Amino acid sequence: MPKTKAALSNQLKKMGIPIPSSAKLKDMEHRLKYWNGGPGFLVRLLRNPSSRFDDHPISLMADKTKLYWIPNSQMATDMIESRLLLVLDRTAKPSNNATLIDVPSDYDSRWMRGSNDSTDS
Numbered sequence: 001m002p003k004t005k006a007a008l009s010n011q012l013k014k015m016g017i018p019i020p021s022s023a024k025l026k027d028m029e030h031r032l033k034y035w036n037g038g039p040g041f042l043v044r045l046l047r048n049p050s051s052r053f054d055d056h057p058i059s060l061m062a063d064k065t066k067l068y069w070i071p072n073s074q075m076a077t078d079m080i081e082s083r084l085l086l087v088l089d090r091t092a093k094p095s096n097n098a099t100l101i102d103v104p105s106d107y108d109s110r111w112m113r114g115s116n117d118s119t120d121s
Contacts, residue, residue, distance in 0.1 A: 003025070003029070005023060005025060005028065008025065008028040008029065008032060009023075009028070011032055012028060012031060012032060015032075015035075015036075015037035016037035016038055016092075017031050017032070017035045017036075017037055017071075018031075018092060018093060030102075030103075030105060031071075034071075034073050034074075034075070034103035034107060035071045035072060035073050035103065036071075036072045036073055036074075037072065038072045038090075039072060039090040039091050039092045040069055040070055040071040040072050040076065040090070040091060040092070040093075040094070041069065041070045041072070041076050041080065041085075041087050041089075041090060042067065042068070042069050042087070042088045042089040042090070042091055042094070042095065042098060043067075043068050043069075043070060043079075043080070043085040043086060043087050043088060044064070044066070044067055044068065044085070044086050044088060045061055045063070045064045045066075045068075045084060045085060045086075046064075046083075046084055046085060046086050047064065047084060048062070048064060049061075049082070049084055053082065053084070055111070056078070056079075056082065056111065057075045057078050057079050057107070057111055058078075058079050058082045058084055058085070060101050060104075061079075061085075061101065066099050067088070067095070067097055067098045067099065068098060068099050068100075068101050069091070069093075069094030069095065069098040069099070069100050069101070070101050071102065071103065073103050074103075074107075075103045075107060075111075078111070
């Protein structure tokens with residue numbers, strides 16, 4: 001049975017994931033698959049990643065002067081564990097001066113990582 005916007009909205013709310021302003025089914029399904037509940041991470045690069053991080057999600061960030069917001073996700077965990085990021089705060093939504101780094105839709109295949117398996121069953 002296809003999921004409706006209402007059903008997806010309920011699931012996102014239960015998990016504590018903000019509903020995208022576009023409220024398109026595809027965007028809602030993406031968040032449900034890749035985002036975990038709870039606040040995201042407001043971060044800044046400590047140093048530019050070396051070429052050994054080309055095959056790592058940290059490669060999505062390139063500017064040490066920018067402020068980034070990453071949703072609570074496996075990707076955020078992988079990036080923080082690289083020790084190249086300084087976590088400044090945990091917030092539910094990005095601040096106005098932060099660049100949103102969303103989980104790419106090819107995350108699983110691109111970096112051979114898992115997704116939020118609680119929604120896959």
